Amino acid sequence: MNASRTLATARRVLRQLGHDPRTIALLLLVPILLLVLLYYVFDADRRAFDSIGASLLGIFPLVTMFLVTSIATLRERTSGTLERLLSMPLGKGDLIVGYALAFGLLAVVQAALATGVAIWFLDLDIAGSPWLLLLVALLDALLGTALGLFVSAFAASEFQVVQFMPAMIFPQILLCGLFAPRGSMQPVLEGISNVLPMSYAVDGMTEVLHHSEATGDFVRDIGVVAGSALLVLALGAATLRRRTA
Amino acid sequence: MNKPPPQPPPDPAEPTGPGPDPAVHARGLTVVRGTRRVLDALSFDVAPGTVTGLLGPSGSGKSTLIRAIVGTQAKVTGTLDVLGSPAGSAGLRSRVGYVTQAPSVYGDLSARQNLDYYAAVLGIPRSRRAAAVTQALTDVDLTSHADDLAGNLSGGQASRVSLAVALLGAPELLVLDEPTVGLDPVLRRDLWDLFHRLAAHGTTLLISSHVMDEADRCAHLLLVRDGTLLAADTPRALREQTGSDTVEEAFLALVDAARAAEDSTP
Numbered sequence: 086m087n088a089s090r091t092l093a094t095a096r097r098v099l100r101q102l103g104h105d106p107r108t109i110a111l112l113l114l115v116p117i118l119l120l121v122l123l124y125y126v127f128d129a130d131r132r133a134f135d136s137i138g139a140s141l142l143g144i145f146p147l148v149t150m151f152l153v154t155s156i157a158t159l160r161e162r163t164s165g166t167l168e169r170l171l172s173m174p175l176g177k178g179d180l181i182v183g184y185a186l187a188f189g190l191l192a193v194v195q196a197a198l199a200t201g202v203a204i205w206f207l208d209l210d211i212a213g214s215p216w217l218l219l220l221v222a223l224l225d226a227l228l229g230t231a232l233g234l235f236v237s238a239f240a241a242s243e244f245q246v247v248q249f250m251p252a253m254i255f256p257q258i259l260l261c262g263l264f265a266p267r268g269s270m271q272p273v274l275e276g277i278s279n280v281l282p283m284s285y286a287v288d289g290m291t292e293v294l295h296h297s298e299a300t301g302d303f304v305r306d307i308g309v310v311a312g313s314a315l316l317v318l319a320l321g322a323a324t325l326r327r328r329t330a
Numbered sequence: 331m332n333k334p335p336p337q338p339p340p341d342p343a344e345p346t347g348p349g350p351d352p353a354v355h356a357r358g359l360t361v362v363r364g365t366r367r368v369l370d371a372l373s374f375d376v377a378p379g380t381v382t383g384l385l386g387p388s389g390s391g392k393s394t395l396i397r398a399i400v401g402t403q404a405k406v407t408g409t410l411d412v413l414g415s416p417a418g419s420a421g422l423r424s425r426v427g428y429v430t431q432a433p434s435v436y437g438d439l440s441a442r443q444n445l446d447y448y449a450a451v452l453g454i455p456r457s458r459r460a461a462a463v464t465q466a467l468t469d470v471d472l473t474s475h476a477d478d479l480a481g482n483l484s485g486g487q488a489s490r491v492s493l494a495v496a497l498l499g500a501p502e503l504l505v506l507d508e509p510t511v512g513l514d515p516v517l518r519r520d521l522w523d524l525f526h527r528l529a530a531h532g533t534t535l536l537i538s539s540h541v542m543d544e545a546d547r548c549a550h551l552l553l554v555r556d557g558t559l560l561a562a563d564t565p566r567a568l569r570e571q572t573g574s575d576t577v578e579e580a581f582l583a584l585v586d587a588a589r590a591a592e593d594s595t596p
Contacts, residue, residue: 093450100447101438104479165434169495172400174423175451328404328418330363 086178094175094183095190098157102191112153112191116145116199124207135210136294138203140263142218143290145199146192146226147283148254154188154233155246162237171327181322185230192226193219213293217303221289224310228282231317238324257283262291282313351414353378353503353534354399358408361394367557368394371408374552374562376536378502381529383548384538385581391557392538393431396507399536400428413502424452427496427504431511433488434495437481441472441491444480445498452499466494469524471517486513493521497528504528506537510544522547542578553581560584 102109120138127134161167170180200218203209211218232253240246260270260278267278278284289306296303352375361369369391376382384392397403398410401418410417413425435444445463454462467473470490475483480491493509504525510518522544525535529549537548545551546565553560553568561568561584565577572583 089456090451090453093447097436097439097443097447100443101436104438164437165430165432166436168402169428169430169434169448170451172402172423172426172428173448173451174420174453326404328402328406330404
Protein backbone atom coordinates (compact mmCIF):
# COMPACT_ATOMS: atom_id res chain seq x y z
CA MET A 86 0.00 0.00 0.00
CA ASN A 87 1.20 3.42 -0.92
CA ALA A 88 -0.71 6.62 -0.16
CA SER A 89 0.18 8.50 -3.32
CA ARG A 90 -0.78 5.57 -5.59
CA THR A 91 -4.03 5.08 -3.69
CA LEU A 92 -4.92 8.76 -3.96
CA ALA A 93 -3.93 8.82 -7.63
CA THR A 94 -6.30 5.90 -8.22
CA ALA A 95 -9.14 7.66 -6.39
CA ARG A 96 -8.49 10.84 -8.39
CA ARG A 97 -8.45 8.87 -11.63
CA VAL A 98 -11.81 7.23 -10.84
CA LEU A 99 -13.32 10.63 -10.00
CA ARG A 100 -11.90 12.11 -13.21
CA GLN A 101 -13.52 9.31 -15.20
CA LEU A 102 -16.84 10.15 -13.55
CA GLY A 103 -16.18 13.82 -14.21
CA HIS A 104 -16.34 13.08 -17.93
CA ASP A 105 -19.72 11.45 -17.40
CA PRO A 106 -22.02 14.10 -15.91
CA ARG A 107 -25.14 12.15 -16.76
CA THR A 108 -24.10 9.27 -14.51
CA ILE A 109 -23.38 11.70 -11.70
CA ALA A 110 -26.78 13.37 -12.16
CA LEU A 111 -28.53 10.00 -12.10
CA LEU A 112 -26.61 8.87 -9.04
CA LEU A 113 -27.47 12.00 -7.10
CA LEU A 114 -31.00 12.70 -8.26
CA VAL A 115 -32.65 9.28 -8.53
CA PRO A 116 -32.60 8.55 -4.76
CA ILE A 117 -34.14 11.96 -4.07
CA LEU A 118 -36.86 11.49 -6.64
CA LEU A 119 -37.64 8.03 -5.28
CA LEU A 120 -37.96 9.46 -1.76
CA VAL A 121 -40.35 12.11 -3.04
CA LEU A 122 -42.31 9.39 -4.80
CA LEU A 123 -42.45 7.37 -1.60
CA TYR A 124 -43.59 10.44 0.35
CA TYR A 125 -46.68 10.71 -1.82
CA VAL A 126 -47.22 6.94 -1.89
CA PHE A 127 -47.63 7.13 1.89
CA ASP A 128 -49.74 10.27 1.64
CA ALA A 129 -52.16 9.03 4.29
CA ASP A 130 -49.63 7.33 6.56
CA ARG A 131 -46.67 9.51 7.46
CA ARG A 132 -45.49 7.09 10.19
CA ALA A 133 -44.93 4.43 7.53
CA PHE A 134 -42.98 6.93 5.43
CA ASP A 135 -40.68 7.64 8.39
CA SER A 136 -39.72 4.03 8.87
CA ILE A 137 -39.48 3.00 5.21
CA GLY A 138 -37.82 6.28 4.23
CA ALA A 139 -35.11 5.83 6.86
CA SER A 140 -34.49 2.27 5.69
CA LEU A 141 -34.25 3.39 2.08
CA LEU A 142 -31.64 5.97 3.02
CA GLY A 143 -29.51 2.98 3.96
CA ILE A 144 -30.39 0.89 0.92
CA PHE A 145 -29.86 3.48 -1.85
CA PRO A 146 -26.12 3.97 -1.38
CA LEU A 147 -25.57 0.21 -1.17
CA VAL A 148 -27.44 -0.50 -4.38
CA THR A 149 -26.02 2.35 -6.45
CA MET A 150 -22.44 1.81 -5.34
CA PHE A 151 -22.81 -1.92 -5.99
CA LEU A 152 -23.87 -1.24 -9.57
CA VAL A 153 -21.29 1.46 -10.26
CA THR A 154 -18.38 -0.48 -8.80
CA SER A 155 -19.25 -3.82 -10.33
CA ILE A 156 -19.44 -2.33 -13.81
CA ALA A 157 -16.38 -0.08 -13.35
CA THR A 158 -14.19 -2.96 -12.19
CA LEU A 159 -15.58 -5.31 -14.83
CA ARG A 160 -14.57 -2.74 -17.45
CA GLU A 161 -11.18 -2.52 -15.80
CA ARG A 162 -10.82 -6.29 -16.10
CA THR A 163 -12.05 -6.59 -19.70
CA SER A 164 -10.31 -3.52 -21.16
CA GLY A 165 -6.84 -4.74 -20.18
CA THR A 166 -6.21 -1.77 -17.89
CA LEU A 167 -6.30 -4.05 -14.86
CA GLU A 168 -3.68 -6.36 -16.35
CA ARG A 169 -1.55 -3.35 -17.19
CA LEU A 170 -1.90 -1.88 -13.69
CA LEU A 171 -1.01 -5.20 -12.08
CA SER A 172 2.11 -5.42 -14.26
CA MET A 173 3.09 -2.06 -12.73
CA PRO A 174 4.10 -1.32 -9.14
CA LEU A 175 0.49 -0.87 -8.00
CA GLY A 176 -0.60 -2.76 -4.90
CA LYS A 177 -3.97 -4.50 -4.94
CA GLY A 178 -4.84 -2.52 -1.84
CA ASP A 179 -4.02 0.73 -3.66
CA LEU A 180 -6.55 -0.12 -6.36
CA ILE A 181 -9.28 -1.26 -3.99
CA VAL A 182 -8.91 1.53 -1.48
CA GLY A 183 -8.66 4.01 -4.35
CA TYR A 184 -12.01 2.83 -5.66
CA ALA A 185 -13.50 2.79 -2.17
CA LEU A 186 -12.33 6.38 -1.54
CA ALA A 187 -13.69 7.71 -4.83
CA PHE A 188 -17.05 5.99 -4.62
CA GLY A 189 -17.21 6.63 -0.87
CA LEU A 190 -16.90 10.35 -1.56
CA LEU A 191 -19.65 10.13 -4.15
CA ALA A 192 -21.78 8.18 -1.68
CA VAL A 193 -21.33 10.87 0.97
CA VAL A 194 -22.63 13.51 -1.43
CA GLN A 195 -25.49 11.27 -2.50
CA ALA A 196 -26.45 10.37 1.06
CA ALA A 197 -26.13 13.98 2.25
CA LEU A 198 -28.49 15.19 -0.47
CA ALA A 199 -30.99 12.38 0.09
CA THR A 200 -30.90 12.74 3.88
CA GLY A 201 -31.17 16.52 3.67
CA VAL A 202 -34.17 16.38 1.37
CA ALA A 203 -35.82 13.67 3.48
CA ILE A 204 -35.42 15.58 6.73
CA TRP A 205 -36.00 19.16 5.68
CA PHE A 206 -38.38 18.90 2.76
CA LEU A 207 -40.21 15.63 3.38
CA ASP A 208 -40.39 16.03 7.17
CA LEU A 209 -38.83 12.68 7.86
CA ASP A 210 -39.14 12.47 11.64
CA ILE A 211 -36.05 10.97 13.22
CA ALA A 212 -35.16 10.99 16.91
CA GLY A 213 -31.40 10.69 16.44
CA SER A 214 -28.79 12.80 14.71
CA PRO A 215 -28.79 13.09 10.91
CA TRP A 216 -24.99 12.63 11.15
CA LEU A 217 -25.56 9.08 12.34
CA LEU A 218 -27.80 8.47 9.33
CA LEU A 219 -25.02 9.76 7.15
CA LEU A 220 -22.48 7.49 8.84
CA VAL A 221 -24.64 4.42 8.22
CA ALA A 222 -25.17 5.52 4.61
CA LEU A 223 -21.42 5.83 4.09
CA LEU A 224 -20.75 2.37 5.52
CA ASP A 225 -23.52 0.98 3.32
CA ALA A 226 -21.89 2.58 0.30
CA LEU A 227 -18.59 0.95 1.21
CA LEU A 228 -20.36 -2.37 1.55
CA GLY A 229 -21.91 -1.86 -1.89
CA THR A 230 -18.50 -0.99 -3.35
CA ALA A 231 -16.99 -4.09 -1.77
CA LEU A 232 -19.74 -6.39 -3.04
CA GLY A 233 -19.57 -4.89 -6.52
CA LEU A 234 -15.82 -5.36 -6.68
CA PHE A 235 -16.17 -8.94 -5.54
CA VAL A 236 -18.89 -10.02 -7.97
CA SER A 237 -17.16 -8.42 -10.95
CA ALA A 238 -14.65 -11.26 -10.72
CA PHE A 239 -17.41 -13.75 -11.48
CA ALA A 240 -18.89 -11.96 -14.47
CA ALA A 241 -17.55 -12.07 -17.99
CA SER A 242 -19.81 -9.37 -19.40
CA GLU A 243 -21.97 -6.40 -18.44
CA PHE A 244 -25.03 -8.58 -19.01
CA GLN A 245 -23.83 -10.99 -16.36
CA VAL A 246 -22.74 -8.38 -13.89
CA VAL A 247 -26.09 -6.56 -13.79
CA GLN A 248 -27.77 -9.91 -13.07
CA PHE A 249 -25.82 -10.06 -9.82
CA MET A 250 -27.89 -7.14 -8.66
CA PRO A 251 -31.16 -9.16 -8.40
CA ALA A 252 -29.16 -12.20 -7.31
CA MET A 253 -27.21 -10.59 -4.47
CA ILE A 254 -29.05 -7.42 -3.53
CA PHE A 255 -32.77 -8.22 -3.92
CA PRO A 256 -32.75 -11.11 -1.39
CA GLN A 257 -31.12 -8.79 1.10
CA ILE A 258 -33.77 -6.14 0.50
CA LEU A 259 -36.55 -8.71 0.95
CA LEU A 260 -35.04 -10.08 4.15
CA CYS A 261 -33.73 -6.87 5.75
CA GLY A 262 -36.97 -6.07 7.56
CA LEU A 263 -38.24 -3.47 5.13
CA PHE A 264 -41.36 -5.45 4.17
CA ALA A 265 -41.95 -7.41 7.36
CA PRO A 266 -40.25 -7.35 10.76
CA ARG A 267 -37.41 -9.84 10.70
CA GLY A 268 -38.69 -11.55 13.85
CA SER A 269 -41.98 -12.39 12.13
CA MET A 270 -40.37 -14.26 9.23
CA GLN A 271 -40.27 -18.00 8.84
CA PRO A 272 -37.46 -19.02 11.26
CA VAL A 273 -35.10 -20.20 8.51
CA LEU A 274 -35.47 -16.87 6.72
CA GLU A 275 -34.98 -15.02 9.98
CA GLY A 276 -31.76 -16.97 10.46
CA ILE A 277 -30.63 -16.02 6.96
CA SER A 278 -31.53 -12.39 7.51
CA ASN A 279 -29.35 -12.47 10.64
CA VAL A 280 -26.26 -13.15 8.56
CA LEU A 281 -26.97 -10.71 5.72
CA PRO A 282 -25.21 -7.38 6.17
CA MET A 283 -28.04 -5.24 4.80
CA SER A 284 -30.23 -6.32 7.73
CA TYR A 285 -27.82 -4.55 10.06
CA ALA A 286 -27.69 -1.49 7.82
CA VAL A 287 -31.46 -1.16 8.04
CA ASP A 288 -31.49 -1.96 11.78
CA GLY A 289 -28.93 0.80 12.26
CA MET A 290 -31.13 3.26 10.41
CA THR A 291 -34.11 2.19 12.52
CA GLU A 292 -32.12 2.76 15.72
CA VAL A 293 -31.40 6.33 14.62
CA LEU A 294 -35.07 6.75 13.78
CA HIS A 295 -36.23 5.80 17.28
CA HIS A 296 -33.43 6.82 19.65
CA SER A 297 -31.88 10.20 20.21
CA GLU A 298 -28.54 8.72 21.32
CA ALA A 299 -26.28 6.18 19.62
CA THR A 300 -27.44 3.00 21.36
CA GLY A 301 -25.42 -0.14 21.96
CA ASP A 302 -27.45 -1.85 19.26
CA PHE A 303 -26.57 0.93 16.86
CA VAL A 304 -22.88 0.52 17.53
CA ARG A 305 -23.20 -3.23 16.99
CA ASP A 306 -25.11 -2.69 13.74
CA ILE A 307 -22.60 -0.33 12.20
CA GLY A 308 -19.80 -2.58 13.44
CA VAL A 309 -21.32 -5.51 11.55
CA VAL A 310 -21.76 -3.43 8.39
CA ALA A 311 -18.20 -2.08 8.54
CA GLY A 312 -16.78 -5.52 9.31
CA SER A 313 -18.69 -7.08 6.41
CA ALA A 314 -17.45 -4.35 4.07
CA LEU A 315 -13.84 -4.98 5.10
CA LEU A 316 -14.24 -8.74 4.78
CA VAL A 317 -15.74 -8.50 1.29
CA LEU A 318 -13.06 -5.97 0.26
CA ALA A 319 -10.42 -8.49 1.31
CA LEU A 320 -12.21 -11.17 -0.70
CA GLY A 321 -12.33 -8.75 -3.63
CA ALA A 322 -8.58 -8.18 -3.32
CA ALA A 323 -8.07 -11.94 -3.51
CA THR A 324 -9.84 -11.97 -6.90
CA LEU A 325 -7.23 -9.60 -8.35
CA ARG A 326 -4.53 -11.83 -9.75
CA ARG A 327 -1.30 -10.53 -11.20
CA ARG A 328 -0.94 -13.72 -13.21
CA THR A 329 -3.90 -15.01 -15.18
CA ALA A 330 -4.38 -17.77 -17.71
CA MET B 331 12.22 -21.18 -8.50
CA ASN B 332 13.18 -19.56 -11.75
CA LYS B 333 16.93 -19.73 -11.04
CA PRO B 334 18.91 -20.91 -14.01
CA PRO B 335 20.24 -24.44 -13.72
CA PRO B 336 24.04 -24.66 -13.49
CA GLN B 337 24.24 -26.57 -16.76
CA PRO B 338 21.71 -25.26 -19.27
CA PRO B 339 20.45 -28.12 -21.42
CA PRO B 340 21.81 -28.08 -24.95
CA ASP B 341 19.34 -26.63 -27.39
CA PRO B 342 19.46 -26.20 -31.15
CA ALA B 343 18.10 -22.68 -30.78
CA GLU B 344 20.87 -21.70 -28.38
CA PRO B 345 22.06 -18.30 -29.54
CA THR B 346 25.74 -17.88 -30.11
CA GLY B 347 28.06 -15.22 -28.75
CA PRO B 348 28.47 -14.40 -25.07
CA GLY B 349 28.32 -10.59 -24.83
CA PRO B 350 26.72 -8.78 -21.89
CA ASP B 351 24.02 -10.36 -19.70
CA PRO B 352 20.88 -10.89 -21.77
CA ALA B 353 17.84 -8.72 -21.05
CA VAL B 354 15.64 -11.79 -21.36
CA HIS B 355 16.98 -15.27 -20.73
CA ALA B 356 14.70 -18.24 -21.36
CA ARG B 357 15.52 -21.94 -21.05
CA GLY B 358 12.87 -24.61 -21.44
CA LEU B 359 10.13 -22.01 -21.11
CA THR B 360 6.78 -23.78 -21.17
CA VAL B 361 3.26 -22.43 -20.67
CA VAL B 362 0.24 -24.67 -20.28
CA ARG B 363 -3.30 -23.42 -20.72
CA GLY B 364 -5.87 -26.03 -19.86
CA THR B 365 -4.41 -29.21 -21.32
CA ARG B 366 -2.70 -27.45 -24.21
CA ARG B 367 0.98 -26.49 -24.30
CA VAL B 368 0.78 -22.95 -25.61
CA LEU B 369 4.55 -22.59 -25.42
CA ASP B 370 6.74 -25.65 -25.56
CA ALA B 371 10.27 -25.57 -24.16
CA LEU B 372 11.43 -22.27 -25.62
CA SER B 373 15.08 -21.31 -25.14
CA PHE B 374 16.44 -17.98 -26.30
CA ASP B 375 18.20 -14.83 -25.19
CA VAL B 376 17.37 -11.23 -25.98
CA ALA B 377 20.47 -9.05 -26.15
CA PRO B 378 20.30 -5.75 -24.25
CA GLY B 379 20.05 -2.50 -26.19
CA THR B 380 18.68 -4.16 -29.31
CA VAL B 381 15.40 -4.37 -31.16
CA THR B 382 14.31 -7.99 -31.26
CA GLY B 383 11.37 -9.01 -33.38
CA LEU B 384 9.01 -11.73 -32.26
CA LEU B 385 7.42 -13.04 -35.42
CA GLY B 386 4.88 -15.71 -36.14
CA PRO B 387 1.35 -16.24 -37.37
CA SER B 388 -1.65 -15.32 -35.21
CA GLY B 389 -2.24 -17.90 -32.53
CA SER B 390 1.38 -19.05 -32.52
CA GLY B 391 1.91 -18.05 -28.89
CA LYS B 392 3.50 -14.59 -29.31
CA SER B 393 1.17 -12.86 -26.88
CA THR B 394 1.52 -15.66 -24.34
CA LEU B 395 5.31 -15.36 -24.51
CA ILE B 396 5.04 -11.61 -24.00
CA ARG B 397 2.70 -12.04 -21.05
CA ALA B 398 5.11 -14.54 -19.53
CA ILE B 399 7.96 -12.04 -19.85
CA VAL B 400 6.02 -9.23 -18.19
CA GLY B 401 4.81 -11.62 -15.49
CA THR B 402 1.06 -11.63 -16.14
CA GLN B 403 0.87 -15.18 -17.49
CA ALA B 404 0.00 -18.01 -15.13
CA LYS B 405 1.42 -21.55 -15.30
CA VAL B 406 4.86 -20.67 -16.59
CA THR B 407 7.54 -23.32 -16.04
CA GLY B 408 11.21 -23.47 -16.93
CA THR B 409 13.68 -20.63 -16.58
CA LEU B 410 12.67 -17.12 -17.51
CA ASP B 411 14.88 -14.28 -16.26
CA VAL B 412 14.21 -10.67 -17.15
CA LEU B 413 16.90 -8.06 -16.47
CA GLY B 414 18.57 -10.55 -14.16
CA SER B 415 15.51 -11.37 -12.01
CA PRO B 416 12.85 -14.04 -12.43
CA ALA B 417 10.04 -12.73 -14.67
CA GLY B 418 7.24 -11.14 -12.69
CA SER B 419 9.42 -10.13 -9.71
CA ALA B 420 8.09 -7.09 -7.89
CA GLY B 421 11.31 -5.18 -8.61
CA LEU B 422 10.76 -5.48 -12.35
CA ARG B 423 7.36 -3.78 -12.39
CA SER B 424 8.76 -0.31 -12.94
CA ARG B 425 11.66 -1.47 -15.15
CA VAL B 426 9.61 -3.22 -17.83
CA GLY B 427 7.18 -1.34 -20.09
CA TYR B 428 4.38 -3.40 -21.57
CA VAL B 429 1.92 -2.68 -24.35
CA THR B 430 -0.92 -5.12 -24.91
CA GLN B 431 -2.40 -5.74 -28.33
CA ALA B 432 -5.64 -3.92 -27.59
CA PRO B 433 -4.99 -0.41 -26.24
CA SER B 434 -5.28 -0.70 -22.46
CA VAL B 435 -6.17 2.85 -21.60
CA TYR B 436 -9.24 4.44 -20.04
CA GLY B 437 -11.60 5.55 -22.81
CA ASP B 438 -13.31 8.02 -20.49
CA LEU B 439 -10.10 9.90 -19.68
CA SER B 440 -8.12 12.18 -21.95
CA ALA B 441 -4.80 10.97 -23.29
CA ARG B 442 -2.98 13.25 -20.86
CA GLN B 443 -5.08 12.14 -17.87
CA ASN B 444 -4.39 8.51 -18.75
CA LEU B 445 -0.66 9.15 -18.80
CA ASP B 446 -0.81 11.24 -15.65
CA TYR B 447 -2.45 8.38 -13.76
CA TYR B 448 -0.08 5.70 -15.02
CA ALA B 449 2.88 7.98 -14.25
CA ALA B 450 1.65 8.25 -10.66
CA VAL B 451 1.31 4.46 -10.48
CA LEU B 452 4.87 4.08 -11.77
CA GLY B 453 6.00 6.31 -8.92
CA ILE B 454 7.27 9.20 -11.04
CA PRO B 455 7.46 12.10 -8.57
CA ARG B 456 4.76 14.75 -8.93
CA SER B 457 7.31 17.42 -9.83
CA ARG B 458 8.54 15.46 -12.86
CA ARG B 459 5.21 13.96 -13.88
CA ALA B 460 3.98 16.68 -16.24
CA ALA B 461 7.30 16.73 -18.10
CA ALA B 462 7.37 12.92 -18.38
CA VAL B 463 3.81 12.90 -19.72
CA THR B 464 4.55 15.60 -22.29
CA GLN B 465 7.70 13.76 -23.40
CA ALA B 466 5.79 10.51 -23.89
CA LEU B 467 3.06 12.30 -25.86
CA THR B 468 5.70 13.93 -28.05
CA ASP B 469 7.42 10.58 -28.65
CA VAL B 470 4.25 9.10 -30.10
CA ASP B 471 3.29 12.34 -31.88
CA LEU B 472 0.04 12.89 -30.02
CA THR B 473 0.52 16.33 -28.48
CA SER B 474 -2.24 17.76 -30.66
CA HIS B 475 -4.72 15.22 -29.26
CA ALA B 476 -3.49 15.28 -25.67
CA ASP B 477 -6.77 16.55 -24.26
CA ASP B 478 -9.12 14.42 -26.34
CA LEU B 479 -10.86 11.54 -24.61
CA ALA B 480 -9.03 8.31 -25.46
CA GLY B 481 -12.40 6.76 -26.34
CA ASN B 482 -12.92 9.39 -29.06
CA LEU B 483 -9.52 8.82 -30.70
CA SER B 484 -9.05 6.65 -33.76
CA GLY B 485 -7.81 3.10 -33.27
CA GLY B 486 -4.27 4.02 -34.24
CA GLN B 487 -4.25 7.06 -31.96
CA ALA B 488 -5.59 5.08 -29.02
CA SER B 489 -2.89 2.44 -29.49
CA ARG B 490 -0.31 5.24 -29.47
CA VAL B 491 -1.67 6.46 -26.14
CA SER B 492 -1.19 2.91 -24.92
CA LEU B 493 2.36 2.93 -26.27
CA ALA B 494 3.05 6.29 -24.63
CA VAL B 495 2.07 4.75 -21.27
CA ALA B 496 4.78 2.12 -21.75
CA LEU B 497 7.39 4.81 -22.48
CA LEU B 498 6.76 6.56 -19.16
CA GLY B 499 9.60 6.34 -16.72
CA ALA B 500 12.07 5.19 -19.41
CA PRO B 501 11.87 1.43 -18.72
CA GLU B 502 14.95 -0.66 -19.46
CA LEU B 503 12.93 -3.27 -21.33
CA LEU B 504 9.98 -2.46 -23.57
CA VAL B 505 7.75 -5.36 -24.56
CA LEU B 506 5.33 -4.39 -27.30
CA ASP B 507 2.60 -6.68 -28.61
CA GLU B 508 1.85 -5.72 -32.23
CA PRO B 509 2.35 -1.98 -31.68
CA THR B 510 2.12 -1.03 -35.36
CA VAL B 511 -1.07 -2.88 -36.29
CA GLY B 512 -3.51 -0.61 -38.09
CA LEU B 513 -1.12 2.31 -38.41
CA ASP B 514 -0.47 4.09 -41.68
CA PRO B 515 2.97 3.66 -43.31
CA VAL B 516 4.25 7.10 -42.29
CA LEU B 517 3.38 6.56 -38.67
CA ARG B 518 4.80 3.05 -38.76
CA ARG B 519 8.11 4.38 -40.04
CA ASP B 520 8.11 7.10 -37.37
CA LEU B 521 7.48 4.57 -34.63
CA TRP B 522 10.25 2.29 -35.86
CA ASP B 523 12.56 5.31 -35.86
CA LEU B 524 11.52 5.91 -32.26
CA PHE B 525 12.20 2.25 -31.38
CA HIS B 526 15.70 2.48 -32.87
CA ARG B 527 16.38 5.76 -31.04
CA LEU B 528 15.36 4.10 -27.78
CA ALA B 529 17.59 1.10 -28.51
CA ALA B 530 20.48 3.43 -29.29
CA HIS B 531 20.06 4.88 -25.80
CA GLY B 532 20.29 1.41 -24.28
CA THR B 533 16.65 0.33 -24.06
CA THR B 534 15.95 -3.27 -25.02
CA LEU B 535 12.88 -3.74 -27.18
CA LEU B 536 10.99 -6.93 -27.87
CA ILE B 537 8.37 -6.30 -30.52
CA SER B 538 5.88 -8.83 -31.76
CA SER B 539 4.43 -8.65 -35.22
CA HIS B 540 2.79 -10.87 -37.75
CA VAL B 541 3.82 -8.46 -40.49
CA MET B 542 6.97 -9.99 -41.91
CA ASP B 543 8.11 -6.86 -43.71
CA GLU B 544 8.83 -5.34 -40.32
CA ALA B 545 11.35 -8.08 -39.64
CA ASP B 546 14.17 -6.35 -41.47
CA ARG B 547 13.93 -3.45 -39.08
CA CYS B 548 14.96 -5.74 -36.21
CA ALA B 549 18.50 -6.63 -35.21
CA HIS B 550 17.45 -10.07 -34.11
CA LEU B 551 14.44 -12.28 -34.76
CA LEU B 552 12.58 -14.95 -32.88
CA LEU B 553 10.36 -16.97 -35.20
CA VAL B 554 7.56 -18.76 -33.38
CA ARG B 555 5.12 -21.29 -34.77
CA ASP B 556 2.62 -23.42 -32.81
CA GLY B 557 4.29 -22.61 -29.52
CA THR B 558 7.74 -23.69 -30.61
CA LEU B 559 10.75 -21.62 -31.60
CA LEU B 560 11.51 -22.17 -35.28
CA ALA B 561 14.58 -19.98 -35.36
CA ALA B 562 16.43 -17.27 -33.43
CA ASP B 563 18.90 -15.31 -35.49
CA THR B 564 19.54 -12.09 -37.38
CA PRO B 565 17.33 -11.39 -40.41
CA ARG B 566 20.35 -11.67 -42.66
CA ALA B 567 21.48 -15.02 -41.27
CA LEU B 568 17.96 -16.38 -41.64
CA ARG B 569 17.80 -15.32 -45.27
CA GLU B 570 21.21 -16.79 -46.00
CA GLN B 571 20.51 -20.00 -44.12
CA THR B 572 17.37 -20.65 -46.15
CA GLY B 573 18.60 -19.11 -49.40
CA SER B 574 15.66 -16.67 -49.42
CA ASP B 575 15.42 -13.05 -50.48
CA THR B 576 13.07 -11.95 -47.74
CA VAL B 577 12.43 -12.90 -44.15
CA GLU B 578 8.92 -13.88 -45.16
CA GLU B 579 10.29 -16.48 -47.59
CA ALA B 580 12.79 -17.62 -44.99
CA PHE B 581 9.97 -18.06 -42.50
CA LEU B 582 7.89 -20.06 -44.98
CA ALA B 583 10.91 -22.25 -45.82
CA LEU B 584 11.44 -22.93 -42.12
CA VAL B 585 7.74 -23.73 -41.64
CA ASP B 586 7.83 -26.16 -44.56
CA ALA B 587 10.95 -27.79 -43.18
CA ALA B 588 9.30 -28.15 -39.76
CA ARG B 589 6.19 -29.65 -41.35
CA ALA B 590 8.27 -32.11 -43.32
CA ALA B 591 10.09 -33.11 -40.14
CA GLU B 592 6.75 -33.59 -38.36
CA ASP B 593 5.42 -35.74 -41.18
CA SER B 594 8.49 -37.98 -41.21
CA THR B 595 8.34 -38.52 -37.41
CA PRO B 596 4.66 -38.88 -36.56
